[in-house]
Amino acid sequence: MKKYKSDVVVIGAGAAGLAAAIEVKKAGLEVLLIERDKELGGITLQCIHNGFGLKEFEEELTGPEYVQRFINQVKELKIPYLLDSMVIEITKEKLVYAVNRNEGLIEIKAKTIILAMGCREKTRGAINIPGFRPAGIYTAGQAQRFVNIEGYLPGNTYVILGSGDIGMIMARRLTWEGCKVKAVVEIQSYVSGLLRNQVQCLEDYDIPLITGFTVTKIHGHERIKGVTISKVSRNFDRIIGSDKFIECDTLLLSVGLIPENELTLEAGAEISQNGGPLVDENLETTIDGIFACGNVLQVHDLVDMVTAEAKRAGKNAIEYLDTRYGKELKKQKTFKCISGENVGYVKPDVINKEDIAKDIHFTFRVKYPARRVLIQFKDENNNVIYSRKKIYVIPSEMIELNLNLEEANVNPKSKSITIEVIPRPEVLIEED
Amino acid sequence: MSESSVSVVKVIRCIVCPTGCQIQAISKGSDIVFEGYACERGLEYAKQEFYEPKRILTTTIRVEDGFLPLIPVRTDKPILKDRLREALNEIAKTVVKAPVKMGDILIENILDLDSNLIASRDLVKK
Numbered sequence: 001m002k003k004y005k006s007d008v009v010v011i012g013a014g015a016a017g018l019a020a021a022i023e024v025k026k027a028g029l030e031v032l033l034i035e036r037d038k039e040l041g042g043i044t045l046q047c048i049h050n051g052f053g054l055k056e057f058e059e060e061l062t063g064p065e066y067v068q069r070f071i072n073q074v075k076e077l078k079i080p081y082l083l084d085s086m087v088i089e090i091t092k093e094k095l096v097y098a099v100n101r102n103e104g105l106i107e108i109k110a111k112t113i114i115l116a117m118g119c120r121e122k123t124r125g126a127i128n129i130p131g132f133r134p135a136g137i138y139t140a141g142q143a144q145r146f147v148n149i150e151g152y153l154p155g156n157t158y159v160i161l162g163s164g165d166i167g168m169i170m171a172r173r174l175t176w177e178g179c180k181v182k183a184v185v186e187i188q189s190y191v192s193g194l195l196r197n198q199v200q201c202l203e204d205y206d207i208p209l210i211t212g213f214t215v216t217k218i219h220g221h222e223r224i225k226g227v228t229i230s231k232v233s234r235n236f237d238r239i240i241g242s243d244k245f246i247e248c249d250t251l252l253l254s255v256g257l258i259p260e261n262e263l264t265l266e267a268g269a270e271i272s273q274n275g276g277p278l279v280d281e282n283l284e285t286t287i288d289g290i291f292a293c294g295n296v297l298q299v300h301d302l303v304d305m306v307t308a309e310a311k312r313a314g315k316n317a318i319e320y321l322d323t324r325y326g327k328e329l330k331k332q333k334t335f336k337c338i339s340g341e342n343v344g345y346v347k348p349d350v351i352n353k354e355d356i357a358k359d360i361h362f363t364f365r366v367k368y369p370a371r372r373v374l375i376q377f378k379d380e381n382n383n384v385i386y387s388r389k390k391i392y393v394i395p396s397e398m399i400e401l402n403l404n405l406e407e408a409n410v411n412p413k414s415k416s417i418t419i420e421v422i423p424r425p426e427v428l429i430e431e432d
Numbered sequence: 433m434s435e436s437s438v439s440v441v442k443v444i445r446c447i448v449c450p451t452g453c454q455i456q457a458i459s460k461g462s463d464i465v466f467e468g469y470a471c472e473r474g475l476e477y478a479k480q481e482f483y484e485p486k487r488i489l490t491t492t493i494r495v496e497d498g499f500l501p502l503i504p505v506r507t508d509k510p511i512l513k514d515r516l517r518e519a520l521n522e523i524a525k526t527v528v529k530a531p532v533k534m535g536d537i538l539i540e541n542i543l544d545l546d547s548n549l550i551a552s553r554d555l556v557k558k
Contacts (some may be wrong), residue, residue, distance in 0.1 A: 039499075048504035048552060049490045062490055064504045064553035068534050071554075148492055151501040176491060176520055196447040200487065203445070204513070392451060 002106045006032040008317055009096050009110035011087050011263065014042020015303045016294025016310040017116035018070040023314025024114075025077045029321065032108060033074070033081035034098055040074065040081060041067045042118060043141065044303055046148045049169050051196075055304035066303060090267045092287055111325055112289045112317045115264055115277070116310065119257040119295040127255055131218030134225075140166040140254035144173070153177060155250025159227050160184045161215050164396070165193035167254025172201035181207050182246050185229050187214040187236060190369055192396050194301075215251065216243070224251055257299045264292070274298055274345035280334070281348045281360045282316040283309070288329055291317050298347050298363060301398050312361070335405070340378070340420030342366045344395065351417070357406045364419055369394040372424045377403065380414035393421055437461050444481045446474045457482045486510035489519055490552070493538055497558050498530035504552040505538055511545045519543055530557045 008024045010017045013035035024031040033040070044052070047063030054060055057069070074081065085100035096108040121139040136155055138146075143154050144166065156179055160167045163186035171181045184202060189212050191198050202209050210229065216238050217228035231242035259276040269285040272278040276297040277285040284291050293313035294306045334350040346364040370393050377386040385408040393399065410417065442457040446469060455468045455478040464482065469475045480486070488510050492502040511519060519542055528538050532555045539549035 045553070048492065048506075050488045050506060060488075062504060062506050062552045065506075065534060068553045148504060149500060149502065151492070151494070176516075195445070195452045199445050199447050204487075 002103050004032065004106065004108040005110075006030045006108060007111050007321060008032070008114060009034065009094075009108055009112075010114045010116055011090070011096070012036075012042065012116035012118055012294075012296070013040045013074075013081060014116065014118050014294065015044050015067060015070070015306045016118070016296070016313075017042070017114070018067065018074055019307045019310035020114045020116055020293055020314040020317070021079050021081075022070065022073050022077060023311045024317060025079050027318045029318060031079055032110075033079060034085050034087055034096070034108075035081060035083050036086045038084050040071045040083070046141070046145050047169075047303075048148045049173075052303050055302065056307050063303070070307075087263060090263050090290075092268055094289060112291065112320055114310075114313050114317055115285070115290065115292040115296050116294050116313075117260045117263065117296040119259045119299055122253070122256045122258060124253060127253070129215050129218055132221055134218065134220040134223050136220070136224035136250045137218070138250065138252055140164075140170045140252045143250075143252050144170055147173060147177060153179060155248075156180065157182060157248045158250045158252060159215070159229075159246050159248045160252045160254060162186065162254035162256070163188075163191045163193055163198070163209065163211070164254045164256070165197050167252065168193050168197040168201040170252060170254070171207050172205060175205045175207065181205075182248055183208045183210050183229075185213050185215060186211045187232055188212070190394070194396065213242075213244075214238075218251065219245075224249060227251055257295065259296050259299065261296060264296070272345065272349045273339070274347075276347075278349040279347060281351045281355055281358070282319075283313045283348070284316065284320070289320055289325065291320075298345070298398075301396065305398065305400070335410070335414060336416040337362075338416050338418040339364070340376075340418040342368060342370060342373075342393075342421040343419050346419050351405070353412065356410070356412065357404065359402045359404050361400070361402055362419070363398055363400050365395050365398055366393045366421050367395060370421065370423065373421050374424050375399065375401075376420050376422060377408070378418045378420070379411045380416050381411060383409075383411065385410050385417070389424060390421075442482060444478045446477055448473045448477050485513040487513050487516060489516055489549075491520060491523055493523055493549075494527045495532065495555060496527055496529045498532070499556045499558055503528065503532055503538075503555045505549050506552055507542065507545075507547040508550050509547040511542075511547050515543060515545060519545070523549065530555050 007030040010021045010033050013033045021031045021033045044063040044067040050062050052061045052066040085098045087098045089097040094110045158181045213229045215227045216230040219226045226247040231239045264277050269287045270278040277292045291313045293310040300306050333353040337346045344365045344367045375388045440456045441459045444455045446453040466478045490506045495503050532551045536551045537548045
C-alpha cells in the first residue's frame, strides 16, 4: 500500500474543497485534494445556468465559469490532487484511506482534515411513492448531469416533483432542449425555490406549477406512462377524490438534499439535526482537527456562500496547525446553540466560551415562511441578547449573521443560546 | 381623460429581491405608468420587462474530440427573450472542436443580436 503525508487533506474537490485547499496553500502549508470524479469542479460544473458569483466576484457567472476560476488557481498554485479516487475511510487519528485505479489502496497521514464531500439528492425511496418501479424516474440533478455533461435526454414528456431550484431550472433546460414539461408539482402550499427561478424558468414558458399536490401513484411497468397527483391536507395526507392523472414518460424528483456524511459518521464524529456534522464556531467537528465546510455541513442557497464558508474552514485549519496541533486536548466550556420557535437548525451547534469576544458567524433556516418577524437570540435566563426585524423569511433562504456575544452582553455562565424567529408583537396589535 | 381608459396591461412579478412586489403596468390614455414597486431597482426591472425583456441564454454545444461530448456556453450579454428559441436552434446546428478555453467565442454575434456565444469552461482534448 502506497503511503503519503500532508499537513492538510481536503476530501472533495467541488466548490468547497477547492476554496479550502487554495486558502491553505496560500499560507504556505502542504495540502492534498482528493476527488472521486474524473475532473476537479464538483456539481457546480453541471449547473450551466447563470446567477453565480455575485457575492464572490461581483459579477454574474455560470456555474462552470465560477468553478473554473478556482480550478485555474489550484493549477497556478500547483496544489496536488488525486482524481478518480474514492476515500473509503477516515480515522480519528487522521489517517485517510482511498482507492483509485492506478495505485489501488492508498493511505494518507494528515495533520488535519477538511471535509468537503457535498450533499446528495433524496430519491424515490426517501418519499415513498407507491407504484411499480419502471424506467424513467430520475432525480433532477441526475437528469441535469445527463443533459448538460453527458449529452443525452432522459425522456420526452416530464412531470417534475418538487419546486426546488434544481427542479425549476431543469424545467426550463428541458423546454429549451425541445422536451415538454407538463407540470411542476409541489407538496407545500408555497414554492420552495427562488422567486427568480419561478418567474424565469416556469412562468416564462407557461409551465404549470401545482402547489399543495404530490405524486401518489406511478403508472407503467417497463417505462413510466404517467403519474397520479393528489391534493394533500395540512398534514400532507392525500385528500380522497382529488386525484388527477398526468401522462408523462419521465418523472424528475427535486425533493431535497442530504449532506453526505458516511465518512464523517464512520470516523466517529457526531452528526446534528440537519444531517451535517456537529461543529463549533471554527467549523471543527467533534473530532479534534477535522473541519467541515460546504454542503456536507449544511445545504447552502448559493455557491458563493459555500466558498466563503470553505475559506473560513481553511483559515481555521491553518490556525489549528499553528496553535493546537500535537498539544493536549483542553476540555472546553461551551454554549449550546438551540433551535427555538420556527428555527429548523443552527450552525454552529456549539460555541467555545473562550471565543466569546470573537465575531461568531451564525447560519440558520426557518421551518416555515412568515412575514414581519423578529429574529431573537436569548441566553439561558431568557434575556434577549440580540434582536433584528425581518420582513419575510422562508425555509429556502438561509439566514446569515455575525454576532459578538461579549458585546451582546451574554451571561457568560449561560449554558445555551436559543435562536427563535417570532411574529413581531406590534403587528399583532395593528391587526387587532 | 375618462376612468375607462385606465387599465392594467400587465402584472410583472419583481425578482430583484425576495419581497417579490407585484408591479402593475397601467395604461392611462397614451401613457404607461408603473405601480406597486417598492424601490427604484424594481421600477427599472419592470420597465425593462415591459418594453424589452431580455435573458442570458445558457446552454451547451456539441464538441468533437473533447474530454466531454458537450461544452457549456452562454451569451455574453442578455438577448431578446423572443429570440431565444431561434438562437437555440442555431446553436443546435453547431459543432466545435476541442480544445476550448473559457471565454472563447464559439458563435460571433449570434443572429445579429449584438451578443457573442462564449465557452463557460476549459475543455481539453480526449
